[in-house]
Structure formats: C-alpha cells, structure tokens
Amino acid sequence: MVKTIFIFCILAIFTMALSNTNYRFEKPSHFPEALYDFSKNPLKPEIIELGRKLFYDPILSKDSTISCASCHSPFNAFAHTDHDLSHGIRDQIGFRNAPALFNLAWHSNFMWDGAVNHLDMQALAPISSHTEMDEDISNICLKLSMSDNYQKLFEKAFGNNNISGERVLKALSQFQLSLVSAESKYDSVIQNLTVFTPQEKKGYELFLKHCNSCHSEPLFSNFQFADNGLQIDTTLNDFGRMKVTQNKADSLKFKIPSLRNLQYSYPYMHDGRFKKLSEVLNHYVKGIENRPGLAKDLAKKIPLSSTEKVDLIAFLLTLNDKKFVFNKEFGFPKLDK
C-alpha cells in the first residue's frame, strides 16, 4: 500500500513538472540575442498552441470571415502572395502590403511605419482596423468566452479559463515568436554545413558590397527606417514613418524588411508595387528618386550589370527557408472534434 502511494506521488509530481515545463526559445547559433523579453511572457507549448488556434480563427474579425492567416499565409512565409495591398473584411482593401512574419523576436517595432512598439500589441492594429478585421478586443474576449473549446484551451494554457485581452495578445505573440526561420541554404553555409555555388558566391559578395548595410545579415535587415527613393504613389500618398513621429525628416521612410523567404513573399515594398525581384533590382539600379531624405547608402545608384543582377538574385534565393514555410507545426491547427 505504501509502495503504491509512493509510486502514485512520484507520478503525480512528474506529471505536474511536465505540465509546468516552459518551452525553451531556441536561438539559432548564428543569430544575435533576441530582443523580446521572454521573462514577461514565458513560452509554454499550450499557450503557443492557443495562439496558433487564434491566429487561424476568423473569430477575431467582426463577421468571422477574416483571420490573421487570411493575409499572413504560412505558405507565403506568412505574407500575402499576389496581393499588393492587404485584403480585409467585406472585401475591403487596405493601404499597405501585408508583411511576412518570421524572426519577430528580433524586431523592436512593427508595421511598415513602426507605429506599434511591441509584438504583444501588434495584433490590436489589424483587429481594430475598419478595413482589416473591424473588431474590438473586448468583443473578441466576449466571443471566446462563449466557446467551451476556447474556455478549455485558456484553462490549459493559463491554469484557469479567464479570457482577457492580455492573454489573447500574449498567446498570439507566443505563436508568432515560435515562427523562427533559420534553415535556408545561407544558414547552412554560415554554419559550414554546405557551400554556395560559384554564382551564389558572386551574388553574396555583391550583396555584402551593396545591400548589407541596411539588409544586415543574419536577419537580413537592421530593422531601421529608410527612404529607398520609391516614387510616391499618388493614389495612396503614404508618407510612412512621418505619420507616427510627426517629424518631416521621417517623410517617406519605411521599415527595412528582411530579405529572407523572398521567393514566397512577393510582391515587394510597402505597397507591393514590384512583383518580381528583377523589378526590385532595377529600381535600385536606375529607378531611385533623389531627394533630401534618401538613405545615404543610396545617394549613388547601385551599379549592377545584367550578369551581376542574376548573380545577386541567385544569392537572394539561398535565403528561402523551405522547411520553415512547410513546417506543419506552424500550419492550420487540427480541427476541433
């Protein structure tokens, strides 16, 4: 009898320990330290799974038609292929391109203009936008609290079924923090697991010479704001960062995007104006509009021959992370029974 009780106690302790185990954020060895403060939102498999469920659930929109994944599809590195501007509720069109989502733990601000200062608060922007999800976080909590399944998921994740804005946002953060993309060919080369082809190597050298100051490796962005000389689209009149800071010096500055997973995340630029990488390179070679706020590194147009453009694109394609894009753990969650 004593033996049975002892075994039972050991099993109970073991089960409790397992259920309290926090998920350890795996930083790729060649990446810098993450900026996200995990101590304020410790990762836990059950919270990540809840965040995943929320990410794919249109319940977050007013009429339950649009989910986060509607504009951030896993097969597009969580961007929205083929759509220059984001599509929202009631077939409305937004005014910026939906950016790809990965390696978000290394970002210090969010949105093309940096209007959002923390990953936890980012989801509030599309949720509340009248042209995106047109919903209210308090109403989302109300809808979720009427679902038996969500009550169970919140209980599993947080220890009780209280559904608050804080918990919804932190769960969404946790799922998005788990979206780490670091298994491209480039990553293998950096870790001496393989080598570039001669053409990719030439492209890498061109990248280091002309692109790395803004699209700094290994994340392929320094996540600063810059004016890259795009002509103003007068149908949008989007002046970027200036709207947030109200500082004229920030006019036409946009957040520098990562160059990882470009094959999956076209079209490019804040307004999705370029469908092909060749169009992007042509802009930097001969399309830059010279103006006072232009990024210093772009003061002189980038001289690239036709061959060099092909080499550079060959390198850029080594940044595609097929394992990330097709990782089932990031895809649509299992349907509820």
Added chain:
Amino acid sequence: MRLLLIILFPIVTFAQESQIRFKPTFNAHEIEIGKSYPFEKRSISIENLKFYISNLVIILNDKIVFQDSLPARLIDIENKISLSINVKNGLKFDKIVFNLGIDSITNVSGAFGGDLDPTKGMYWTWQSGYINFKLEGKDPLCKSRHQKFQYHLGGYAAPYNSLQLISLNLDKKSTRAEIRLPIDKFLKAVNPQNQSEIMSPGSRTVELSAILKQLFVVRSW
C-alpha cells in the same frame, strides 16, 4: 455592554479607514453621466470620463507612508468603485503624489492585465500607447457629427510625452482626502466649439495635459 459594542464597532472601523476619493466635478457638482450642465450660455453633457493614475504614493512629513500596490488605476466615472482608493487603516497623510497617465516604460513593455488590459478601451490600436485621459460628451455648438466632442489625451514618446506628475498638498494632516477635477474648467480651456476632437499624441495633447495637471485640487475630508 454587548449592544454598545455592536453600535460602536462599525463607527470605530469607519473612523479608522483611510481613503482617497476622486470627484470629477462640473460647476462644483459631482458629474453625472448624461446630465445636462449649463456651460457658457448653453447646455452640454458628459458621456464618458476615464483617466489613469499611476505610481500613487502618500506622504506624511515628507516621508512616503504608503505606496500603491497597483502600478496603475483606471478612474472611471461610470465605475463608482474605481473612484475610491482605500489605504492602510488610520493612516494620516499631508500629501498625495501620482502620475496622470501611464509612464513610457509601461507603454513599451507589451500587454498587461487588470486596469491596463487593452479591453478597457484606453489603448490606441493604430499606434501603440495608452490613452491617459479620455473625455467625451456633447455640445450643441460642436460642428462634429452628432455635436460630439472627444478628447483622448496620451502619448509617451518625446517630444509629445503627455504624462503629468501631480503633487497635492493637504491643508492639514488627515486620514481622508477628496481630489476634485473640475471638468468645466478644462472645457473652457479647450473650447469644444473650436476643437471638438483630439485623438492622437501631439503638441496640443501635451498642452492640454499640462492644463489638467493644474486643475486637480485636494481637500481633507
């Protein structure tokens, strides 16, 4: 004897309770939501009034005698409980200090619960940051839709940081204090007829937050 104790007990307990009470007023009367108030030859009404106070401390003889355990509180005129803050029983004080609004560190530290939960309607969604002070109502002279005025004051980033440090000296040592905020004076400074909406951080937000700071008055109670 037992009867005397029963009668005296609540009185003794009541006398010992130390409390700070917020009382937003209009023309010196406690504001009631939806009620019309005479204002410069017309009637206006208040429909919503909420503001954050944070880092509340209570001082006696220049020494902190009480520090609020909550980092921030949402004072909401429609939630009567939120208007009163109970502090340690029998505690006397002669000064109250708090921030009007949420500090910049909290503003850049992600999601919080309780009074700071974004479901409280005091967080900007299109641009990060807490709304420190929200006042909404109707004025027949407002040119806006439905003659509404809406003032959402906030902003944590330089040069438009609208956080205000409020420091209030009591006329005498007391266990109870009433903090009044005369909204009619604030509306005179804004003039809804000229400006019916302020919904984002900026220089005007900072100016009006500084005006609010001057309007708080305290008296022992």
